[in-house]
Amino acid sequence: MFKWIHLFGSSPFVYRAASWLAPVFGFGAAVCILVGLYLGLVVAPADYEQGDSYRIIFVHVPSAWMSMFVYMVMATSSAVFLIWRMKLADIVAWASAPIGASFTLIALVSGAFWGKPMWGTYWIWDARLTSELLLLFIYLGYMALRSSIEQPQTAARAAAILAVVGVVNIPIIHFSVEWWNTLHQPATISKLDKPSMHISMLRPLLLMVAGFQLLYFHQLMVRVKTGILQREGRTAWVAELVANNRV
Amino acid sequence: MTPKRKQRLLLVAAMLVGVSVAVIFLLKAFNSNIMLFQSPSDIIAGKVKEGSRFRIGGMVVEGSVERGDTGLTTQFQLTDTANKVPVIYEGILPDLFSEGQGIVAMGSLDSSGLFVATEVLAKHDENYMPPEVADALKKAGKMPGTAANYGGSTVVNP
Amino acid sequence: MTTDTTNNDAGFESLEALDITVWRGDTLLLDRIKLQAKAGEVTQIAGANGSGKTTLLRVLCGAALADEGEVLWCGVPLSKQRDTFNERLLHIGHRPGVHAQLTAVENLQLACKMGNGVISEIDSVLNALAILPIADIPAGHLSAGQQRRVALARLALMPHTRCWVLDEPLTALDQQGRDWVANQLQAHSERGGVTVLTTHQPLSKNLSGPIYSLDDWVDAK
């Protein structure tokens, strides 16, 4: 029944699937982001209180959301790698880390630009921004640990443990930072029953979220391909790919 | 049961006890209400010593804001709907600072009961809408987060 | 001691390596190594420096993971019976686990507590190894040969262990020390224990068993 799952243990299969999926995700991301930007920057009206500066939300919120989502993917695949020793899971975690760190950085920078008109300063130690900064540190720590251990197997397992430890810690960090400074606005879309955002603004926001999600999947596929080639460089099927110039 | 199994069971049990202790104390902490800032009522009630540094949270009283003649000094009153405390601040106020707005200020009380703020932060609400919608809501008196329905409790426990 | 229970499977125990493959970076260190160490025999692994002897021993006792292949104890993979195997294992590695700041006695007391050894025998074993007079000096001050002896004392203190995995047990030992080790190995074999070891020195003739050479594998590649 679960025979298909073994396909994901087969690198050539995953490589071919990723090669096929990468452009599909890339195209979807481009469409969503372009339409979302048009709707958000041109069509959507200005906010009653914040004027045009609220429009940073169309970049800030999707990247902040992705910074969390990518970490969840990283931690889940790390756990899968630790439990079942599935090499693909480790490649996914390895591939996700820099993408997640980039989303976190975008969220921080856009948050700072939003903060200037909102709070009168680029940076205040508000809860959301502070946890985002700590998340960036955790991403950087993960990547630093991976690159400091020479043996790839050891590096992979140590980094996987760190990712799992982080996922237990992140809610605690988030919660404590929230208590430490409860000045930021509550999450806007988390109230699913009644979004307190007007539909003309919500539509482009959701499009941007979908676009960023697809962008992540596109980047993931590209990096997973690289990861597979790096790890399987000594195998016959990679040699064949190279010989046929299809890398 | 073999000693090895018993040992492992003991460890698992100890772990579960640990996690439940954590949960119990977490709940206890929730009930004990950690205060991140004092409300004007706390200050009137004399809970804070003169000169010690703390944060005060509340809503700017409508019509109470006076800009000083010289420079950037601003004086206003903060309320939690029950009591009022006068606040003085020298510096640039955030754009969102306005009458009826919830703010948090850091500083200390002087001997006359005036709160001397060294920092003022404005809370902004979680609503995003076009100006026309906001106007319509205001007219209908249904605007969320404005003075009309900004209860004291919202300010004290944001 | 509980020798009567452990002796139940005596003579049937074995440590088996199935196609152990280990990569060190981009170089193949161990290529599909197969070996079987049987009860009552001393299995020797030979090979030049850098041929992967230490790595193979570490894989055999479960301290390191192989990239491919499996190690079986009594036909069951190690990963499925960690604790059961560890109770029966005595491993003296390349780094023998002697803390430089603890005395010989302190080191051995902890080893006995962790591995269910015979604490009351420590003094007599140290005496047999001729290191009793220096047993109260931190091990860091002892010579290489004396430190080896401290580590090897575990052989006599844990006679209940069934599988001995020893990395160069004879290095830095004089003739008297080598004889002592040979006697321990013989006693272990007579109890029906499994032994896998690496050594550059010739073993005593009383000890029989297969010799696997990693150099042969290198040639076969």
Place this chain on the structure above:
Amino acid sequence: MTTDSQPLSIGLFGLFRSLLSRELSVAIRSPGQWLNPILFFIIVITLFPLGVGPGPNTLSIIAPGIIWVSALLSVMLSLQSLFYDDLHNGSLEQFVLSAQPLSVVVLAKVFAWWLLGGLPLLLVSPLLAILMHLPDSAIPVLMLSLLLGTLTLILVGAIGAALTATVGNGGGILMSLLVLPLTVPVLIFGSGAVQAAAMQMPVGGHLSLLVALLALALSLAPLATAAALRVAVSAG
């Protein structure tokens, strides 16, 4: 299997006790290991009045944060070598290959480390509180928060020490990089409790949270540390 009935001659508590006394005997013979961090703690704190200025008002405002951050850094510094010796002399390999639970070994090491690196901080903290003009009423809360907090810090730090045990040069910095973001909750509630005490606000909530963090760290951190140690040992 009949062989499973072989009795373990030593219980978990006995094992914990012998490992603890082993760690303490090692530490007594190399006093630098635990003396240096405490000196570091004291010196760092005395640097702040020199850098910020000696005004009692300023100092008392920043005192809870300074004392807590210094305690955090001093614990991190001392933890770097937690597994170094045992990894390099092969003891760790023996622990991993023994039939005893590795998390108990970790707990014993952590507790020994706390006795040497955490307890002294706690004991000198009243002195430093006076130097920093912290109100006297806050001192008991400072000590209690350090008692709960340093143990949690060492438990969490041990994970980092185990993960970076095989990293040679720069392992210490890397360890701080990994662990410091994870210790933020302890810092927040630890210094928060002291701040609240200094402002004469209730501290029960902060202290309950510190207890909760400690309980969680006690039950989960040794598992993660043990897993990381297995990885370190397998690297050889």
